Amino acid sequence: MPRLPTIRAQFPDLATTAAREQMTYRGFLAELLMAECDDRARRRSERRIKAAGFPRQKALRDFDFDANSSIDPATIHTLASCEWIKKGEPLCLIGDSGTGKSHLLIALGTETAIAGFRVKCVLATKLVNELVEAADDKQLTKTIARYGRVDLLAIDELGYMELDRRGAELLFQVLTEREEKASVAIASNESFEGWTKTFTDPRLCAAIVDRLTFGGNIIETGTDSYRLSHAKNQQGSG
Structure with missing residues (x-):
């Protein structure tokens, strides 16, 4: 899954959690996709912050x-x-x-x-x-x-x-x-x-x-x- 790196990385842990909590297939799939989307959003934010050229980090x-x-x-x-x-x-x-x-x-x-x-x-x-x-x-x-x-x-x-x-x-x-x-x-x-x-x-x-x-x-x-x-x-x- 070259374009789904978060799903690839988190699949084993999420699968274990899903089995332990007796999650439905649909619920398990939703968890996987949400993890991928959240991580993509984080990476996009990081790219935009880097592109901005801020001289230092300030929050x-x-x-x-x-x-x-x-x-x-x-x-x-x-x-x-x-x-x-x-x-x-x-x-x-x-x-x-x-x-x-x-x-x-x-x-x-x-x-x-x-x-x-x-x-x-x-x-x-x-x-x-x-x-x-x-x-x-x-x-x-x-x-x-x-x-x-x-x-x-x-x-x-x-x-x-x-x-x-x-x-x-x-x-x-x-x-x-x-x-x-x-x-x-x-x-x-x-x-x-x-x-x-x-x-x-x-x-x-x-x-x-x-x-x-x-x-x-x-x-x-x-x-x-x-x-x-x-x-x-x-x-x-x-």
Whole structure:
């Protein structure tokens, strides 16, 4: 059974259980098929998570909501249901370093992949560099189309450094390609007012903010670094 690896692997144990519990043939067959389907779903989820390119593993169950009162757990768990992905809405996570933005970005992206959607996670600078190289190699249309095919594009560390006009315009093209069709989630350490440091052209900056906020979800993670306070607590208890 080359295409039914779970049935092949679990048949002896399930057959023994079925005999012990005097299961009907139909019940035994149902158990076998359910095991195969469950395992296939797990493997598909694993492939989608791997394809997303998350820099590290982060799960919602590991997020310490008690450590950051700025973040409403109900809002995050509503986002984890992926309704915003189905509607193609954007998500902005705004706050200082260490407040949980990247954790939430990766965790929500992971939930999206598990739910069956295609996800790509990338650092803002890496995305812009890739777009510039693609433009130089006359591959820009193909690259933008590739980023346009995923259901969720998660961009981390937007706002950490200034982008030149060309880089900003290329990023704007990606966002425009996805507008009201597929979701974009970003994490930024700058409030929208401070984005003029990253996107130095005011009109382009305003257009990008509009693309990322229209009809979307904005979550402010605050200014108190969870990582810093956690480190201090660890030192204090050591």
